[in-house]
Amino acid sequence: MSANGSNKKNDEDKNKANNNNNDVLSSESPTLATRYAHRAATLVHSIEKNSYLIIGIIIALFVLSTLDMLGVHEILPFSLDPVITVFSAGSIIALSYMLRLTIKSKRVLENWADVFERNSIAAGINISMGSRTREEAVRAIAETVEEIGSQLREYISSRDNYNEFFDIAFGKDTATATTTQFDIVIDKDNLKPTENSSSYQDLKLALQKYGSVIVNFVSGTIDANTILYFYNLLSRYISITKNNVSLALIIGDNATSDAFNLALHPKNKKIGYMIIIERPLLTP
Numbered sequence: 001m002s003a004n005g006s007n008k009k010n011d012e013d014k015n016k017a018n019n020n021n022n023d024v025l026s027s028e029s030p031t032l033a034t035r036y037a038h039r040a041a042t043l044v045h046s047i048e049k050n051s052y053l054i055i056g057i058i059i060a061l062f063v064l065s066t067l068d069m070l071g072v073h074e075i076l077p078f079s080l081d082p083v084i085t086v087f088s089a090g091s092i093i094a095l096s097y098m099l100r101l102t103i104k105s106k107r108v109l110e111n112w113a114d115v116f117e118r119n120s121i122a123a124g125i126n127i128s129m130g131s132r133t134r135e136e137a138v139r140a141i142a143e144t145v146e147e148i149g150s151q152l153r154e155y156i157s158s159r160d161n162y163n164e165f166f167d168i169a170f171g172k173d174t175a176t177a178t179t180t181q182f183d184i185v186i187d188k189d190n191l192k193p194t195e196n197s198s199s200y201q202d203l204k205l206a207l208q209k210y211g212s213v214i215v216n217f218v219s220g221t222i223d224a225n226t227i228l229y230f231y232n233l234l235s236r237y238i239s240i241t242k243n244n245v246s247l248a249l250i251i252g253d254n255a256t257s258d259a260f261n262l263a264l265h266p267k268n269k270k271i272g273y274m275i276i277i278e279r280p281l282l283t284p
Contacts, residue, residue, distance in 0.1 A: 043105040050098040057091040118264075121145065122275050125249065129277075132251065134166050134184055137215050141186065145247060147210040151203040152186070158194040165190055170240060180236045187212035187243055211246030211272065212237075218252035222276055226250070227262040231274070238270050246272040254278050 064084050124144030129136045142152040156162050168185040188207040194200045214234065218226055230250050238245060248271060250263075255276045263274040 039108050043101055043108060047098055047101045047105065050094055050101065054091060054094045054098065057087055057094060061087050061091065118273055118275060121247065121273065122277060125275075125277055132217070134215075134217075135162075137184055137249070137251070138162060138165060138186070141213055141215075141247075141249075145210075145213065147246075148186075148203065148206045148213070151199070151206040154199040155191070155194065155203045158199050159192075164192050170237070180233050180240075182214050182233065182237070183217050184215035185212065185237075186214075187241070189241065189243070211244035212241075213247045213249075214245055215249040215251065218250060220253055222250060222252040222255040222259045222278075224256065224258040224262055226252070227259045227274070227276075231262070231266060231268070231271075234266075234271055234274075235268050238268065244270045244272070248272075248274045249277055250274070251277040 061084060064087065068081075068084070121144055125137075125140045128140035128143040138152075138156065142149050142156060145152075165184050165186050167181065167183065168190065169179040169181040186207065188204050191200055191204055191207075214237065216230055216233075227250070230248070234245050234248055237243070248266075255278055260276060263276050266274050
């Protein structure tokens, strides 16, 4: 490889790293809402200006087509066909540009919604979780995750305990003779019938629609290796159970920026949100 090619690759790697760091900073930044709102407003304003241009071109095309239909072009010193062709090409270019802006706006708004959802869940867990226990984690999930919250609250209120969610092991690896284990797994397969059969059925249907919720506790700092290991466990769970994981929580003392970055972008499309909860925000 030439020196120029090597320098170019290094620059690309640096830019990629900077973009990843920006993603991490943006996920924790208190000014995130303002930043996304400004970007969205700018894109919408551009679409508005482009719409006026397209409307003007369409009006011009309508007028020219009407003149051509009425035979007025016969008294004009030039043909209307080239003019109509130019305006048509202009409208296609303007529409293509507006489509690009629309797609870009859609992505910004989707990112905005994604980060708000992620931060809302993290904040809700931190507020609702009174102590660092599995029971508190389940209750916090019931209070925070709207899609299954009411059904989960009704289910756990009808039981003396909900140990069926705790210390779930599955999928023994023949090569290493080890099993995959999570501290908490809330999925449709772990539910047990209750005296109130409707709460069981309601939660099962909600989990079938929403997906599984998995939680692991970690002692010490959550780093990139911790996230990668957790990701591999989740992938094994998905492969074995065929269930999607809509929410994966990993709770520890603190976390590195690399860990936050990896958690933001899980490669497995069947993993929804992977969220880090830092222990200092919780009561010991």
